Every structure is written in C-alpha cells, then in structure tokens.
Amino acid sequence: MMTKTATLTKPKTAKPAAPPLRDRQREQTREAIFEGVMAVLGSGEMIDVSYPAVALAAGISERTIYRHFPDLESLFDAFWPWFVEHLGLSGYSHTREEIATNPARVFAVFDQHAGLVRALIASKVGRTARDRGNVPRKAAFHAAIEDMAGAKVSPEHMRMLAAASYALYSGYGWASMRDFWNIGGDEAGHIASKAIEWMVEGYKAELKRRAK
Numbered sequence: 744m745m746t747k748t749a750t751l752t753k754p755k756t757a758k759p760a761a762p763p764l765r766d767r768q769r770e771q772t773r774e775a776i777f778e779g780v781m782a783v784l785g786s787g788e789m790i791d792v793s794y795p796a797v798a799l800a801a802g803i804s805e806r807t808i809y810r811h812f813p814d815l816e817s818l819f820d821a822f823w824p825w826f827v828e829h830l831g832l833s834g835y836s837h838t839r840e841e842i843a844t845n846p847a848r849v850f851a852v853f854d855q856h857a858g859l860v861r862a863l864i865a866s867k868v869g870r871t872a873r874d875r876g877n878v879p880r881k882a883a884f885h886a887a888i889e890d891m892a893g894a895k896v897s898p899e900h901m902r903m904l905a906a907a908s909y910a911l912y913s914g915y916g917w918a919s920m921r922d923f924w925n926i927g928g929d930e931a932g933h934i935a936s937k938a939i940e941w942m943v944e945g946y947k948a949e950l951k952r953r954a955k
Contacts, residue, residue, distance in 0.1 A: 769811075772803065772807060772811060773811055773821070775801045775802070775803055776797060776801055776803070776807075776808055776811060776812070776818070777821075777822050777825050777826070777829075778800075778801060779797040779798070779799075779800035779801030779802075779803075780792060780797055780800075780818070780819075780822050780826075781826070781829075781859055782800035782801075783796045783797055783800050784858075784859050784862035784863060784866065784869065785856065785858040785859035785862060786800075786858070792815065792818075792819075792866065794808050794809070794815075797818075816871070819869070819871060819872035820872065820875065822872065823872040823873060823875070823876065826863075830852050830856065831852065832849055832852060835879060835880055835882075835883030835884075836883055836884075836887050836912070837883045837886040837887055837890070838886070838887055838890050839887065839890045839891045841887065842887045842891065842908075842912070842936055842939055842940070843936050843940070844936070845912075845932075846911075846912050846931075846932035846933070846935040846936045847928070847929050847930075847931075847932030847933050847936065848932065849912075849917075849932060850917045850928035850929065850931045850932035850935070851927075851928040851929045851932065852928070853914065853917045853928055854921075854927060854928035854929075857921075860914055860917070860918075861918065863914065864914045864915065864918060880909075881905060884905040884908050884909060885901055885905055887908075888901065888904050888905060888908065888943060889901075891939075891940065891943040892943055892946065892947055893947075896946075900946065904942065904943065904946060907939075907942060908939045908942070911934075911935040911938050911939055912935045912936075912939065916931070916935055917931055917932075920934065920935075
C-alpha cells in the first residue's frame with residue numbers, strides 16, 4: 744500500500760509593517776526642518792539660526808517647528824547627528840588606519856558644503872551642538888594616538904598630542920588650509936594625516952632619546 748508523502752510548505756515570511764502614517768509624517772516634517780536649517784546655515788547671509796528663517800526655508804510654519812523642537816537647543820541636539828549622517832561622516836577615527844584615510848574623505852565632503860561647514864564653525868548654535876560631541880570625539884583621538892604610539896600615553900603628553908591633532912583634523916584645520924594656503928579638501932586631509940603621523944612618531948623618538 745502506497746502512502747502519500749507529506750510535503751512541507753515553507754511558512755511565508757510576513758512583510759514588515761509600514762510605519763503608521765502619523766510617524767511617517769512626523770519624520771518627513773523633521774527632515775524638512777533639518778533641510779531648512781541646512782539652507783539657512785549654508786546661505787552665507789546669516790550666522791545664527793532663527794525659527795522664522797528656518798520656517799521660511801523649510802516651507803512650514805514656525806508653530807510646526809516649535810511642536811517638534813521647543814527651543815534651539817533641542818533643535819540642534821537633533822540636527823547635529825542628522826547632519827553628520829546626512830553627509831556620510833558618522834563615526835570618529837579611533838585607529839592609525841582611520842587617521843591615515845578619514846581626513847581626506849571628510850575634508851573632501853567639507854569642500855562640497857563649504858558654506859554650511861563655515862557657518863557651523865562660526866555660529867553660536869553650531870558650536871554648541873558640535874561641542875556636545877566633545878566627549879566621544881576626544882576619546883576617539885586618545886584611542887587613535889595610543890594606537891599610533893603603540894603604548895599608553897601619559898595624560899600630559901596626550902593633552903598636547905590630542906589638541907594638536909584636533910587643530911589639524913577638524914573644520915578649523917580644513918578652513919585654515921583652504922583659506923590661507925588654497926589647498927583643496929583631499930590634499931588638506933592627506934596633509935592632516937601625515938602631520939599627525941609625524942607628530943606621534945616624533946613623540947615616540949623623543950621618549951626613546953630620553954630613556955637612553
């Protein structure tokens with residue numbers, strides 16, 4: 744007697760549910776607000792951001808902005824990580840390899856958004872938002888320098904090395920090389936990488952000299 748062989752059917756994988764309409768509208772509005780902030784900062788006509796200017800640039804009402812962000816502090820707390828991710832610049836440089844490659848990539852992006860980057864450097868709200876990332880930024884420089892040094896670096900020496908590295912690999916370093924030396928972003932990034940490398944190598948050589 745022949746028996747029928749049961750066939751196993753693969754269960755259908757449920758498609759992920761789309762976000763509710765209200766959530767999608769909320770994200771679209773936030774995106775429009777952030778685009779408005781970028782437009783205001785990149786216009787070259789204003790240094791600090793105001794809600795009327797953002798509302799005009801975004802094509803929405805001031806009341807709508809206040810519903811999402813009750814003050815400029817909360818607006819820039821949300822805008823800064825969005826801006827960094829929007830330009831593809833998320834993440835800090837923690838290793839020798841990243842210090843060797845990332846500055847050229849980052850500075851090239853700065854060149855593409857020069858007006859906006861300058862405004863973020865110069866404006867009070869831009870500095871305030873950027874300064875909130877100081878703790879992870881400093882930690883990344885410390886990690887990269889110790890990776891390059893191949894050993895633990897004393898707090899006193901780390902302070903000097905990290906401060907000088909940030910002066911080279913930052914919006915300030917990019918602007919200085921662009922304005923005073925007419926150096927483009929890619930080349931400026933390579934200069935920053937090499938200067939940091941040579942500085943740390945010089946530090947290591949000095950430690951060896953003192954140990955003799």
